[in-house]
Amino acid sequence: MVSPRPAVAALAAYAPGEQPQGGGWVKLNTNELPFPPPPAAVEAIRKAAGDRLNRYPDPTGLAFRQTAANRLGLKPDWILPGNGSDEILTLLIRTFCRSADGRSDSPTGTGDLIASPHPTYTLYRTLAEIQNCPFEPVPLKGDWSWDWDRVEDVKQRAKLFFVPVPNSPSGTVWDAETLGRLIPDDGLLVLDGAYADFEDGHLGLELLEGPRGESIVLTRTLSKSYGLAGLRIGYAAARPEVIAAMAKVKDSYNCDALALAGGTAALNDPPWLEKTVEAIRAERQRLIDGLASLGFVVEPSGGNFVFCTHPDRKHKGRFDFLKERRILVRYFAFTNWPDGTPDGLRITVGTKEETDALLAELAKFSG
Template structure:
């Protein structure tokens, strides 16, 4: 017996219409690849954090975790000197962003951000759904404050440092923006560990500001999925209503707390990345690339002939992955994660043959 195939629409119209977020390519473990496409830290996690992972008590898996990840919140509080009740923990900082969009927006309430930036902001808004207002950065990546304020966002996202440009928005610009916004200002500091500036002080001045951070980049824990937000408790109170009851597992909480407290190791790895970043920038410029200064663990580089798509594919054939965004303003550029010295050297040696 055969059944006729019918076109049934199971999804909401906005979900049917959206493209969805496309993560960077992840090769199978053990594959002989130089992976410079998803801004992972090239160095291993803290040895202290690894010891916690290796000595876990099975009882922490049998029982539900603390719903607020208090062990991890306490570690954040100690290191960043913020009260524990000013912290919300998420399954990666993406979870924090998702909670914010779900709690604060709907049709008629806009998500606003300058572009180019992290494309997940649009995806989260489309899922909700919420209105999306994208405002182009100027050529010098000066924050378009007036346009952002005029958009009247329920949530305004500013990635600082920004991806894929690598620039930091000056704190005084964010301060001015926060003072004029009626909605929530989200300062996404995923790459702050590699930067010279943080906007963390703004949460004490404005109750509509939340700082989002992750352990994926500076702490080499992208696979753990752990992030957090810092804001006035009056703002967090609504977010706690929306988050999943147990959105952070017990393993992540314990390992993350150990990694957070091991600031010496994190800072040591960050320092190595910064040294490699400076050398890679110079090497790329010597090959004729136009490269922006960066306060992240990646560089945005335009090849001399503008043929970024071709170079991306040619590098992939050679076992080197970088990120290529085929969209206006970025289709002549590559986003390149800073790897180890040997990984960066392998990239440069490959590029020597491709750009001549």
């Protein structure tokens, strides 16, 4: 066989959460919304499907960019649409981070440093490995707060510092002052807002508009809060020169006509989002209360999920127990986190019926 790049040959493929394609599952493992997307989005998609699908989409995604910009009070040239915000993460790395590929003597000796807190979304590390960039996790303290000595050290060297707010799997929300202290000396702080809408859709905006704004990138996805995981649409918000550099690297037609149409319609329906976020927050509280009554310790969460542990530490047992009953949650074991919790469960906020089913089964678990 023709050899792949050594970095790819060495790579363990990223394993996304399970996506059973058949029905009959209570699916609380990948933080999808349990409700359908805004009816206006479905309508726009159906219309676009009959419109001019034989024509290429607008490569600049102008209508989408205008709408997303309006929502944040920015101009359209501050926005780059992506095929989900995962594509935005890849584009950031390809735009800003030199690979170490050219150094045959030292595969990771050069290349630009990519950092993220630990524990967090594990895709950051995979994407760094694909690009053959050095990756450095910054271990959080056991209470999910920052270890500032470690931050100060990595800030001097990181080209990209990926920080999700709210964080996953913990749900932690750091305030703007804390986030401002994370900006690399000569790099970008990427505030991954996949779950921002559940806390505050404007999260990070004051940093982007502040004096260090040229070092800030916000990412957003419509996969979570808008119930559009199947559509693949997200975006970056950043200074125009950052967006222009990323636009050079993206495929011309990275977003399809249906995603642009559906995404634009969804963003144009703020009342729908408000109502949905309210429902998720109420159900999140019910889930937290239910878990607490079963003896779980639940982290405060700004997302549409909660991270919980049980004093008996039988997290893997509970995960398997639930899966046997066709309830999927996410089991996380954290390696190299000496001062933190070794493992736990992340549970998506579902419908009332799903929460009830989950709690009922968990109550039966005896270990």
